[in-house]
Amino acid sequence: MSSESVKTFASLETPGYVGFANLPNQVHRKSVKKGFEFTLMVVGESGLGKSTLVNSLFLTDLYPNRKIPDAIDKTYKTVGLEASTVEIEERGVKLRLTVVDTPGFGDAINNTDSFKAIIQYIDDQFERFLRDESGLNRRNILDNRVHCCFYFISPFGHGMKPLDIEFMKQLHNKVNIVPVIAKADVLTKKEIQKLKKRIMEEIEANGIKIYGLPDCDSDEDEDYKEQVRQLKEAVPFAVCGSNTLLEARGKKVRGRLYPWGVVEVENPEHCDFIKLRSMLITHMQDLQEVTQEVHYENYRSERLAKGAPVPKRTTSLPDQDKSQTQHEKDRILQEKEAELRRMQDMLAKMQAQMQQQPQ
Numbered sequence: 001m002s003s004e005s006v007k008t009f010a011s012l013e014t015p016g017y018v019g020f021a022n023l024p025n026q027v028h029r030k031s032v033k034k035g036f037e038f039t040l041m042v043v044g045e046s047g048l049g050k051s052t053l054v055n056s057l058f059l060t061d062l063y064p065n066r067k068i069p070d071a072i073d074k075t076y077k078t079v080g081l082e083a084s085t086v087e088i089e090e091r092g093v094k095l096r097l098t099v100v101d102t103p104g105f106g107d108a109i110n111n112t113d114s115f116k117a118i119i120q121y122i123d124d125q126f127e128r129f130l131r132d133e134s135g136l137n138r139r140n141i142l143d144n145r146v147h148c149c150f151y152f153i154s155p156f157g158h159g160m161k162p163l164d165i166e167f168m169k170q171l172h173n174k175v176n177i178v179p180v181i182a183k184a185d186v187l188t189k190k191e192i193q194k195l196k197k198r199i200m201e202e203i204e205a206n207g208i209k210i211y212g213l214p215d216c217d218s219d220e221d222e223d224y225k226e227q228v229r230q231l232k233e234a235v236p237f238a239v240c241g242s243n244t245l246l247e248a249r250g251k252k253v254r255g256r257l258y259p260w261g262v263v264e265v266e267n268p269e270h271c272d273f274i275k276l277r278s279m280l281i282t283h284m285q286d287l288q289e290v291t292q293e294v295h296y297e298n299y300r301s302e303r304l305a306k307g308a309p310v311p312k313r314t315t316s317l318p319d320q321d322k323s324q325t326q327h328e329k330d331r332i333l334q335e336k337e338a339e340l341r342r343m344q345d346m347l348a349k350m351q352a353q354m355q356q357q358p359q
């Protein structure tokens with residue numbers, strides 16, 4: 001997906017959408033003021049419709065009635081990864097959205113390099129955050145960490161390919177994986193159900209950790225509970241994408257025109273596109289929290305365990321209230337770090353002793 005396509009599709013307009021105006025309800029007031037930063041990565045074999053879906057998802061639907069005046073198109077292009085960032089303001093809420101399109105793998109016999117490049121990108125963002133967080137200018141850190149990864153699975157197989165399984169295993173401790181079945185319009189309703197079941201079984205059998213939607217609080221309203229239940233049930237989301245506006249049932253819809261009719265991307269009877277989008281919007285904050293509390297902390301501890309010097313964290317998250325809970329979290333982390341250091345020392349001593357022992 002090129003930066004050019006971002007601009008082109010952003011000017012398409014469709015009325016009626018679930019916009020990110022919903023965000024203020026779920027985000028901390030301070031983050032609303034400061035702006036919201038979110039990074040989505042799309043991964044999967046080439047030709048599965050990743051770029052098309054992302055364009056349908058954000059740059060047309062999320063911001064349909066707006067030109068994007070202050071869009072900054074930035075390109076990070078190392079071994080084929082491309083990050084496009086747009087800054088959007090809607091009703092006083094700022095969203096800085098980055099979409100990372102990855103090189104489609106699957107074409108080459110050896111995919112190690114594209115795996116490596118994707119994992120390296122995720123790690124680089126953690127590393128950058130770690131460095132910034134311990135630097136002097138902590139107030140203005142840009143959060144470029146990858147908060148969510150849509151993993152595209154082919155609709156043509158009987159489940160996941162060994163390549164998918166292997167790659168998901170390499171990713172699952174680093175990023176929130178949301179599995180999606182690509183090009184769902186090529187499958188019948190029955191086939192979709194069968195494939196979904198199969199994929200979930202394979203995910204479980206291989207111990208792959210995908211992003212789990214959090215359980216609702218008991219005092220949550222019934223509509224919301226029902227929405228979350230339906231979202232959970234729909235995983236892996238079977239989606240289709242299109243950037244073409246067509247006439248269907250007297251309305252303009254985004255769809256795919258076939259000789260026998262139109263597949264409407266935003267019709268819940270046709271695919272899970274709307275569900276995927278709702279999931280992302282309503283759980284943006286949770287996806288960020290899991291990134292911070294689970295994946296980023298994994299990265300920090302791993303780095304510590306490897307013995308590399310980890311910059312000392314002197315304060316809580318940038319621009320967040322120095323609340324009790326944050327202090328408590330920092331204290332627990334410091335304890336964890338101290339414990340890891342003790343273990344490292346012990347290991348070093350044991351290794352030294354073993355070396356001294358006669359063969």
Ligand code: GDP
Binds near residue numbers: 045050053
């Ligand atoms: P990427 O390589 O994964 O980014 O795939 P693209 O978005 O470039 O799409 C590859 C081809 O698949 C294009 O010809 C698209 O028109 C087509 N395509 C994209 N989305 C869908 C879909 O949902 N269903 C079908 N049948 N074709 C799609």
